[in-house]
Amino acid sequence: MIKVNKKLVVSSSPHIRSIESIQSIMGDVLIALLPAVIMAVFLFGYRALLTIIIAMGSAMLAEAIWLKKKDIFSDGSAAVTGLLLALTLPPAPPWWLVVVGSVAAIIIGKQVFGGIGYNIFNPALVGRAIIVVSWGSHMAGNIWSPPQLFNFSADVSAVTTATVLALPQEALAHSLGQLFIGNMAGCLGETSALALLLGGLWLYFKGHIDIRIPVCYLGMVFTLGVLFGGGTYHSPLFTGLFHLFSGGVMLGAIYMATDMVTTPVTPRGKVIFGIGCGLITMMIRFWGSLPEGVTFAILIMNAVTPIIDNYTTPQPFGRMSNSA
Amino acid sequence: MARMKFKGGIHPAYNKDYTSTLAITEMPPPAKVVIPMVQHIGAPCEPVVQVEKGTKVKVGQMLGDSGGFVSAPIHSSVSGNVTDIGLYNHPCGRKITAATIESDGLDEWDTFRKTARDYKKMTPETIRKAIRKSGLVGLGGATFPTHVKLAPPPDKSIDTVIINGAECEPYLTADHRIMLEHPGDVLTGLKIMIKALGAEKGIIGIEENKPDALRVMEKLCEDQENITVVPLETKYPQGAEKMLIYVTTRREVPSGGLPLDIGVVNHNVGTAVAITKAIAEGRPLIERVLTVTGPGVNTPANLLVRIGTLVSDVIDYCGGLKDETLKLLIGGPMMGLAQPNTDLPVIKGTSGILALTDQDVYLSESSPCIRCAKCVDACPVYLLPTSIAQSAEHNLFSRAEKLHALDCFECGCCSFVCPSKIPLTQLIRIAKAEIMNRKRK
Numbered sequence: 001m002i003k004v005n006k007k008l009v010v011s012s013s014p015h016i017r018s019i020e021s022i023q024s025i026m027g028d029v030l031i032a033l034l035p036a037v038i039m040a041v042f043l044f045g046y047r048a049l050l051t052i053i054i055a056m057g058s059a060m061l062a063e064a065i066w067l068k069k070k071d072i073f074s075d076g077s078a079a080v081t082g083l084l085l086a087l088t089l090p091p092a093p094p095w096w097l098v099v100v101g102s103v104a105a106i107i108i109g110k111q112v113f114g115g116i117g118y119n120i121f122n123p124a125l126v127g128r129a130i131i132v133v134s135w136g137s138h139m140a141g142n143i144w145s146p147p148q149l150f151n152f153s154a155d156v157s158a159v160t161t162a163t164v165l166a167l168p169q170e171a172l173a174h175s176l177g178q179l180f181i182g183n184m185a186g187c188l189g190e191t192s193a194l195a196l197l198l199g200g201l202w203l204y205f206k207g208h209i210d211i212r213i214p215v216c217y218l219g220m221v222f223t224l225g226v227l228f229g230g231g232t233y234h235s236p237l238f239t240g241l242f243h244l245f246s247g248g249v250m251l252g253a254i255y256m257a258t259d260m261v262t263t264p265v266t267p268r269g270k271v272i273f274g275i276g277c278g279l280i281t282m283m284i285r286f287w288g289s290l291p292e293g294v295t296f297a298i299l300i301m302n303a304v305t306p307i308i309d310n311y312t313t314p315q316p317f318g319r320m321s322n323s324a
Numbered sequence: 325m326a327r328m329k330f331k332g333g334i335h336p337a338y339n340k341d342y343t344s345t346l347a348i349t350e351m352p353p354p355a356k357v358v359i360p361m362v363q364h365i366g367a368p369c370e371p372v373v374q375v376e377k378g379t380k381v382k383v384g385q386m387l388g389d390s391g392g393f394v395s396a397p398i399h400s401s402v403s404g405n406v407t408d409i410g411l412y413n414h415p416c417g418r419k420i421t422a423a424t425i426e427s428d429g430l431d432e433w434d435t436f437r438k439t440a441r442d443y444k445k446m447t448p449e450t451i452r453k454a455i456r457k458s459g460l461v462g463l464g465g466a467t468f469p470t471h472v473k474l475a476p477p478p479d480k481s482i483d484t485v486i487i488n489g490a491e492c493e494p495y496l497t498a499d500h501r502i503m504l505e506h507p508g509d510v511l512t513g514l515k516i517m518i519k520a521l522g523a524e525k526g527i528i529g530i531e532e533n534k535p536d537a538l539r540v541m542e543k544l545c546e547d548q549e550n551i552t553v554v555p556l557e558t559k560y561p562q563g564a565e566k567m568l569i570y571v572t573t574r575r576e577v578p579s580g581g582l583p584l585d586i587g588v589v590n591h592n593v594g595t596a597v598a599i600t601k602a603i604a605e606g607r608p609l610i611e612r613v614l615t616v617t618g619p620g621v622n623t624p625a626n627l628l629v630r631i632g633t634l635v636s637d638v639i640d641y642c643g644g645l646k647d648e649t650l651k652l653l654i655g656g657p658m659m660g661l662a663q664p665n666t667d668l669p670v671i672k673g674t675s676g677i678l679a680l681t682d683q684d685v686y687l688s689e690s691s692p693c694i695r696c697a698k699c700v701d702a703c704p705v706y707l708l709p710t711s712i713a714q715s716a717e718h719n720l721f722s723r724a725e726k727l728h729a730l731d732c733f734e735c736g737c738c739s740f741v742c743p744s745k746i747p748l749t750q751l752i753r754i755a756k757a758e759i760m761n762r763k764r765k
Contacts, residue, residue, distance in 0.1 A: 015657045017745060
């Protein structure tokens with residue numbers, strides 16, 4: 001007879017699993033954001049790095065304390081939330097603002113709903129929304145001086161301007177190329193469309209983001225920018241591109257609107273979600289009292305995600321028109 | 325024609341190198357066989373009256389049959405004495421009535437061999453009768469009685485017969501070797517089916533990870549006007565009936581329907597060979613080719629094994645299991661059935677015996693769903709596995725039904741891709757069973 005010393009494991013099929021885990025996905029997102037982080041430090045100096053470290057650290061710590069876990073990195077989702085929040089902040093906000101934002105993101109944005117997987121709103125954006133609404137004056141100032149390779153000595157209070165969206169006349173001062181590369185004023189991670197696109201491409205090839213959401217979101221922003229953007233640039237196409245490359249649209253469309261937990265799971269739902277985000281973003285940009293609308297556009301679409309999923313359940317294979 | 329693809333699916337590690345280059349070898353008839361009365365989908369067989377404890381039987385002698393149309397008779401695979409008729413372990417996990425036969429070592433055949441014939445001179449009706457008499461069922465694993473698939477209702481006409489040579493389950497190579505070593509029998513089997521169904525054309529679909537089998541079959545079918553060999557994308561579950569039919573004919577099997585609803589019948593390569601033997605030699609189905617493989621098997625092999633051979637004997641013949649074996653499967657790793665021991669017989673639907681050693685055979689603790697939608701993207705029939713599984717977890721079975729849980733054919737792609745390691749397929753299975761239970765009430 002066969003000698004099988006151990007008891008054989010009996011379980012339901014399938015018996016093999018992919019090696020992907022929540023932790024590996026979160027790790028991939030962190031890697032994808034690396035170009036944006038490097039650009040932020042390159043453009044805004046060491047204060048940017050400090051902001052990022054404070055945000056990630058306090059987010060991870062808040063989660064570990066809340067969950068009474070010793071493993072501070074755990075599944076990596078708190079690190080991602082902290083980093084995303086940091087990238088939506090001005091380069092040198094007061095340290096307490098960063099801590100409040102991060103803790104609010106983790107506790108109010110995620111844990112009160114039941115933790116990972118159960119939150120309705122994008123945690124990083126909840127954190128950002130709370131500090132924008134509560135301490136808006138600290139969010140307006142931006143530091144930017146033409147980059148001197150890792151300008152650790154830059155005087156952080158010397159050059160402060162608002163995001164170009166706040167001052168349309170400022171827009172003309174920036175070439176589209178400048179907007180694309182990102183050497184201009186703005187929040188930490190949002191200024192360089194190039195860096196964000198690089199990371200986004202990598203996430204796409206890893207299969208972690210569905211291309212439908214960023215394409216629909218950015219497509220909508222561009223289209224509305226072309227149609228209703230007015231004459232900021234001599235050509236409406238340029239105006240469309242200006243809207244794509246400025247503000248937080250790139251960061252939002254590629255990394256926030258594609259957040260797995262808070263966006264639809266159905267293919268059609270993702271299209272609707274992307275279009276909705278683009279529409280609301282541009283409505284706020286054109287007519288809102290805030291210069292930028294990405295945060296609230298995504299939060300509003302997060303809220304309607306369950307309804308979108310409900311109404312976009314796909315028809316199964318074999319229920320479509322039959323070609324027999 | 326541009327190569328068609330189906331949506332969804334996964335790319336697991338195929339691990340076919342263990343056995344893909346090993347020729348099929350015949351395992352000598354064992355000293356004892358256990359032949360269950362259920363080896364097919366449909367009405368279970370009853371032991372025929374002449375067979376009881378102590379009866380002497382010959383190879384190919386009928387042991388059990390059923391009056392049901394959807395059923396196939398069961399034959400002895402050795403000559404010897406029936407020593408027991410009673411409940412025995414079965415790959416499905418339950419105990420099923422089975423005849424235990426001690427071989428006399430003579431391998432004396434029943435008289436069926438005199439009935440050899442040429443299919444070209446037979447009518448569809450006599451072909452079907454001969455196939456039923458031989459006890460043929462789908463050898464890909466589903467074990468649907470073959471003659472039933474060759475007898476469509478009068479209101480349906482079949483124009484295309486598809487031979488499934490995809491073999492998309494990782495590890496398994498039995499069909500691959502059959503196509504390499506018995507291509508002529510595969511082709512003849514296909515022609516017999518075309519004749520039995522009055523079909524116009526035949527298609528042989530083979531995954532591109534078997535280029536040698538593709539070459540052999542393509543060369544063989546070169547001068548066949550109505551038969552084409554179609555290379556298929558290497559992707560699981562390419563060999564699933566609905567996917568195979570879709571990519572080879574662009575027709576979708578209707579939800580809840582059968583391939584014959586769209587004029588197609590689809591058979592496994594092993595079945596085609598068995599049909600050829602059943603018609604040409606009148607040979608009943610008493611043996612099959614299976615792959616014994618996996619990191620836990622000492623000498624992996626593609627074996628021709630008598631039906632009823634105990635899995636323990638097959639494994640012994642392959643040098644035994646390694647100590648680190650943690651899981652024993654009947655079938656492939658995606659849809660195979662895990663077994664608590666090796667004391668069970670090879671049946672008609674046993675396409676492989678797989679021994680896994682990896683630690684990941686243990687069910688890892690699952691995390692909450694992060695709604696990544698990887699299961700949605702992987703589902704080949706466009707379901708929302710996470711939503712159905714969630715409904716099942718909360719006993720919301722009518723919601724699961726509304727989410728089309730019954731369209732799931734349990735390929736396992738959703739569980740495979742889930743980063744939270746949620747047993748999605750298992751939960752959907754629970755939902756399906758409960759929905760069916762409620763329907764019966």
